[in-house]
Amino acid sequence: MEYYYQSNLPASGQFLLEAEEAFHAVKTRRRKVGDHIHLTNGAGTVAEVQLVQADARKCEVVIVRSSFQTPFSPLFRLAVSPLKQEARFEWLLEKAVEIGVSDIIPLQCERTEKVHLKFPRLERLMIAAMKQSLKAYLPKLHPVTSFKALSVTFDQQHYLAHCLPSEKTLLLPSGVQNGATLLIGPEGDFSESEIELALKMGAQAISLGEARLRTETAALVALSQAHHSFQIKSTNV
Secondary structure, eight states: OOEEEOSSOOSSSEEEOOHHHHHIIIIISOOOTTOEEEEEOSBSEEEEEEEEEOOTTOOEEEEEEEEEOOOOSSOEEEEEOOOSSHHHHHHHHHHHHHHOOSEEEEEEOTTOOOOOOOHHHHHHHHHHHHHHTTOSBOOEEOOOEEHHHHHTTOOTTEEEEOOSSSOOBOOOGGGGTTOEEEEEOOTTOOOHHHHHHHHHTTOEEEOOOSSOOOHHHHHHHHHHHHHHHHHHHHHHO
């Protein structure tokens, strides 16, 4: 099975596939009239459709059946500093979507280097990762947000990964039962003032192990640990 993306997916009837997906289905995958494929709108709906016209410029399909997937719970949000090397940040977003994340917030920190994110490209990469991993939910990509602006929302469901010596906790199952926002700083780490502010506002400092990790590695380790912690809790219930 493979997924195609249709942002405006009707509940029933006949319609045209979006241009990129039509080209992919007909030219790349060589789908023909009568073939069945699966579409998702990135908001939980998955529809099985049949091709009634197979043209790369005009691919028409009709809905055979559709279903709605319940979103994964709890929701994990990733607030992470963009990287100077765009390719590394793009790779991070792709892998975060594959693992499972509800929101991605590019986080402008004191030590974040000046970057220019290409949001249309990032969104295309995220759509591709969603389809490849057979997910029915497309994470929300937020505008670049300053650490100070985001800090007003901090509470015990915000987990701050930093490198300074301090008391830290692991991502225990009980800590992620209601969802979590994972805060990952730039190369060079969060500043001392940012760490102090986060903890003052209620965020919890977490440990990702003894190794010093790159930003993109730390983000994926934290996201993986959060999912694993929840799975352990679910298994033990």
